[in-house]
Amino acid sequence: MKPSKLLLILGLAFGAMSAAMAQQVVMRNAISVAQNSHAGEAIDTLAREVEKRTNGRIVIKNFYSGSLGGEREVMESVQLGTQELAHNSTGPVPNFVPETRILDVPFLFRDKAHARAVLDGPIGQELLTKFESKGFKALAWTENGVRHMTNNKRPINEPNDLKGLKMRTMENPVHVAAYKGLGIVTTPMAFPEVFTALQQGTVDGQENPLSVIMAANFDQVQKHLTLTGHVYSPSVFLMNKGVWDKLSAGDKQIFLDAAKEAVKANRARVDKDDANGVAELRKKGMTVIENVDKSKFIATLGPIYAEFEKQFGKANLDRIRNYK
Ligand code: EAX
Numbered sequence: 001m002k003p004s005k006l007l008l009i010l011g012l013a014f015g016a017m018s019a020a021m022a023q024q025v026v027m028r029n030a031i032s033v034a035q036n037s038h039a040g041e042a043i044d045t046l047a048r049e050v051e052k053r054t055n056g057r058i059v060i061k062n063f064y065s066g067s068l069g070g071e072r073e074v075m076e077s078v079q080l081g082t083q084e085l086a087h088n089s090t091g092p093v094p095n096f097v098p099e100t101r102i103l104d105v106p107f108l109f110r111d112k113a114h115a116r117a118v119l120d121g122p123i124g125q126e127l128l129t130k131f132e133s134k135g136f137k138a139l140a141w142t143e144n145g146v147r148h149m150t151n152n153k154r155p156i157n158e159p160n161d162l163k164g165l166k167m168r169t170m171e172n173p174v175h176v177a178a179y180k181g182l183g184i185v186t187t188p189m190a191f192p193e194v195f196t197a198l199q200q201g202t203v204d205g206q207e208n209p210l211s212v213i214m215a216a217n218f219d220q221v222q223k224h225l226t227l228t229g230h231v232y233s234p235s236v237f238l239m240n241k242g243v244w245d246k247l248s249a250g251d252k253q254i255f256l257d258a259a260k261e262a263v264k265a266n267r268a269r270v271d272k273d274d275a276n277g278v279a280e281l282r283k284k285g286m287t288v289i290e291n292v293d294k295s296k297f298i299a300t301l302g303p304i305y306a307e308f309e310k311q312f313g314k315a316n317l318d319r320i321r322n323y324k
Pocket of ligand 1: 032033039088089091144170190191207208209212233
């Protein structure tokens with residue numbers, strides 16, 4: 001082969017390589033809890049499936065344990081476009097997309113199956129579209145889990161035991177209103193600060209699903225756990241709307257399909273954590289009250305429910321409550 005021809009071939013090969021490299025897109029995604037968790041399952045599955053289905057053309061770099069900031073900060077970054085993706089609980093979401101507030105009403109869902117059916121059905125899918133005018137594409141509802149209460153002061157058997165207890169809450173207006181109604185002294189705080197706040201006694205307690213309590217090692221800084229199951233906690237995959245709009249139709253479909261796989265992995269992990277959590281946390285030294293009379297908590301929330309019905313409309317709440 002003539003040297004000039006070899007150079008030409010080499011040149012073409014380099015050209016193809018650098019074109020491929022130039023085409024490779026790297027996106028960032030983040031969660032506020034550790035990688036070994038239900039949320040880690042969600043974002044790791046999304047990354048793996050997108051990379052596989054695009055043959056490595058789109059790569060997602062995942063950040064864990066709040067290393068890119070708390071959920072509100074991360075949502076702001078995605079809205080601005082300085083970060084492409086996020087996977088958040090609904091903690092800060094209502095402050096961006098008020099229509100989603102209705103999902104955070106305590107004791108709204110009978111159980112996880114009910115919540116999953118609502119989120120996968122027309123009500124949940126319509127709520128996903130409400131993110132678009134706020135600068136987000138919401139890919140899918142995932143699950144954070146059913147929230148329970150932990151604290152260092154006393155075992156919680158009934159609403160009366162909550163009076164005056166200082167608890168960290170998410171930065172979520174619906175939760176704050178409801179927990180105040182239960183007599184709790186609410187302290188909204190970003191998740192990455194919670195462990196230290198519990199350790200230093202800035203707050204007496206917090207509430208989160210078993211998945212989060214375990215992933216965050218809250219057993220190290222909390223004594224009492226009560227399975228209040230007071231509210232279902234959804235989470236959601238968010239993408240910057242501009243990034244989404246620039247994707248080809250094929251790549252959009254890949255993200256939606258990959259998100260479906262991620263939802264499956266995420267829910268399976270929540271189920272596993274719910275099945276093992278109590279035994280695991282007892283082993284680590286927590287005292288656990290498993291049976292609580294939920295009707296007492298619901299009764300205490302009476303005046304707050306009246307307020308929520310005014311805010312959200314009784315028909316809208318009933319539509320969710322009665323969804324089959
Ligand atoms: O997203 O802030 C919270 O309590 C959330 O449940 C947690 O960060 C998981």
